[in-house]
Amino acid sequence: MSGPRLNPHQAEAVNHIDGPLLIFAGAGSGKTRVITHRIQYMLSKGIASSCIVAVSFTNKSAREMKHRLQKMVGSKALRGMVLSTFHALGNRILQKEIRILGYRDPFSILDSDDGLQLYASIYRDLKLDPDQVKEDSMPFMVSLCKNSNMHHEDWANSRSLPVSANFFCDVFERYHASLKSLNAVDFDDLILLPSRIFKEHPEVLEKYRRRFRYFMIDEFQDTNPTQYELLLSLVGDEKNLCVVGDDDQSIYGWRGADVGIIQNFQTDFPQAKIVRLEHNYRSSSRILSAANAVIANNSKRVQKILRATGEEGEQLSLIMAEDEEQEAMVVADIIQNRIIHAAQNPGDFAILYRTNFQSRAFEQELRKLQIPHHVVGGYKFFDRKEVKDLLAYLRVIANRSDEISLLRILNRPRRGIGEGSVQKIGAFLQNMAEEADASGMRRPDFFHALERIGSTPGLIQGIPAKQVSAIYEFVEFIEKYKKEFSRARKLAPVLSTMIQELNWEHEFMREGSDENAVRARMLNLSELTNMLAFFESNWEDSTPPGLFDFLARISLQASDEDDDNPRGRVQLLTLHLSKGLEFPTVFLTGMMEGIFPGERSISESENPEAALEEERRLCYVGITRAMKKLFLTASRTRRRFGETEEKEPSRFLDEIPEELLDREDHSVSQMAERKKDEMEEWLTDLRNNLKVSI
DNA sequence: TGCCACGCTGTTTTT
């Protein structure tokens, strides 16, 4: 077979397609290459693409895998293959099968913000302060629980929680009842519910087992027990399961990933073939030595060999700056220099950091020097209010039981249905619900109440005729666009008309934004329309996409238009998102205690030792992204909430052997030091001279 | 209903 080489161990793994297979190896040893070649090999053996499932953990790495494969076999050969994240796979199954659990068809996927709202309303029902939700870290715990594949009562009783086990279970149950009544699921349900369906309805599972025959999981060290359960049920007795991973790169323990799953794979599958890859093909030997030295400080590791194959390469550079702004300036300068003088492309650089907000300074400086760049993930487009509002419209149109979205848009743009009216409608709904319960009918939801009130003027006193007609018009509006969207051949033009009809522009002006802001916000709305158009034109399925498909795509954060030309831009991303990727030149930034390792990840962990080791693995991941050149940068101070804080250099820097490092200090205090040194030198010279002359 | 001013809050990491 043509294409790039494989070493004998890789080839062995590629050719082993039946039965369980574990590829256990360090960073940059060609694990992902095995997966892509294995798929290529399977296709060449006549295995249908629709039988193959290749799963990864982040959208970025799933996309990367897809790109590599497209280059090898072309897009056409990949048709029907599942090449996605676990969550996207779960969503795909749920989309077809969720009815069996008593949900209605287009369900909503709640994002974490909506989830918070839901908890808040539960707390209000319990006569508790809704602000307490976050303090109790309820969403986080519930998620952790759902990722553990344990019954929630057992889970709650098996650990110490910030709240009592009873209270946790109460909220847990109410939360899920609410979700169900909204006809909505949360992220974890995308994994959990398919698993439940398979357990309760073997005939459905059978269908999927016949369809999916070969499984490959990249970054398997980050699997959580619930995902593993889903995987095990799908894999069935054929056990054509290939998992690939590296315990040293397990960085999602905090959200329930269990590295024990990969460590015990051999126990679960005694007949598994094990392949170890011991050559690193990615990084220069200096970079690899640094990585190995850092990770050697961890205690809980599985023995593993990783030898360099590349050149010794440049020294690593350690750069100290005064503050984050200067840190960013130095980085941007270096990039500019290397683009101009070393003929490197912007896309050859990655700037990695621990937390999203750190991207800000770098964005600013790169913009100043007009260096094309792209921030991966982070808070952005979909968090904007106007975008959320518009999406809420689409959600209600797709799933009118989505009360959270409904309440969001009921009075946006303003139609005179304020808080007071909502209360009254709520009370009315309560009555309707009791009647329905008494007569054994389906429980009405908020939208039903609106329909009733809107079509029967005078039904409730206290809601004046003007508001009744506003409610009527709102209901009509939703129904009209529901029809339009389901009838239209293309969705994007409908959305465009809808935006116009809602007259957002007027609303934005009323909200007091100046002309530029209004234009920017309108632009965001049309950007969403563009995304929808793009989404439609890239749709590969035979049945055309519906609103639901678009919404699901957005919820999964998997929109793929943001990587339109990643090659031409400097990539800014968190260390977590960098896993599985590689770049010729990498900047590991913010290397200060408190930032990295992150203060809270350790202080808020129930096992600080383990948390620190996870941070260190994150550092190992960061270092091993670099192929040719690694810069480590830090600053002496950092502004936080307007205050300047002093920061110590990260302990991870001390773990890198000194002889691999070139140090460069740009900080003011260092400059001052140097000046002082020079002054003293000058003084002693002067004294000596004086002595001589005397 | 509309405008401004004050004051509060925010920084893990992802799907």
Added chain:
DNA sequence: CAGCGTGGCA
């Protein structure tokens, strides 16, 4: 510090 939301006032 900055961005947002609330609330007071006209």
